[in-house]
Amino acid sequence: MANVDRLMELIGDFGPFQKKIVILCSFPVILFAFVFVGVVFLGHTPDHWCWTPGSEQLLEECGWTEVKVREVTVPHCEKTGSFCRCQRFAVNLSSFLNKCDDFEWELSLNGSQTMPCDGRWIFDKSYKTTVSEFSLVCEKAWLADLNQVFLAFGFFIGAFVTSYIADRFVMLHDNTNLVFTFYLIRIRTLSVNVLFSPRRFGRKPCVIGSMLGLGIAGVGVSLSPWYPLLLLMRFLQGFCGKGAWTATYVLGRC
Secondary structure (H helix, E strand, C coil): CHHHHHHHHHHCCCCHHHHHHHHHHHHHHHHHHHHHHCHHHHCCCCCEEECCCCHHHHHHHCCCCHHHHHHHHCCECCCCCCECCCEEECCCHHHHHHHCCCCHHHHHHCCCCEEECCCCEEECCCCCCHHHHHCCCHHHHHHHHHHHHHHHHHHHHHHHHHHHHHHHCCCCEECCEECCCCEEEEECCCCEEEEECCCCCCHHHHHHHHHHHHHHHHHHHHHCCCHHHHHHHHHHHHHHHHHHHHHHHHHHHC
């Protein structure tokens, strides 16, 4: 311990260089925090109700508001007393377009039979989420939870893969030239020797590559036209985010 204390005196205390390293290594963790809690906004379920055939014509030709259309097309739930989100009256509003000013027919809808939504919903347009973009409500509501599941799965896989890359492959420098080290891997089950020469990565390239992948995946999430593609991008966010997180933690501690 005496030698260690002496060495620490020679190296110096927690100075400007160490502070700079800690600050720089904190950025990936801060950025990934937004990715991790972003599901609060991405996966929020806005107010919605069933689409009814002919509702667009009522909005355009009769000048009705969406609130008015909902009042005459969506029943009230008995348990909550609010408008149902997965049920509508079994009517086609196209037959009522010539009665824009005659609201007596509205009362007749209250006694109509109800039916499940036709796979289309009208969402609150004040903001957009993945739920409203891909209609992840009612019988498809469980799909919305996969948003965070795939992120956590990428987080889990990335913990093994990126940590192996950062620890196993170390960047070596010989003056100005990179030294490429050859590894001989023996695949015992096949009794085959595979010779390859990987560029030895190390933690710094792992951090840079992970941050680049995290940025690309973030753009992919915002531009994904299909929900499976969005889930893939969320997986990559978790994968790359974990790589940046673990590598910067080690760099900051060293």
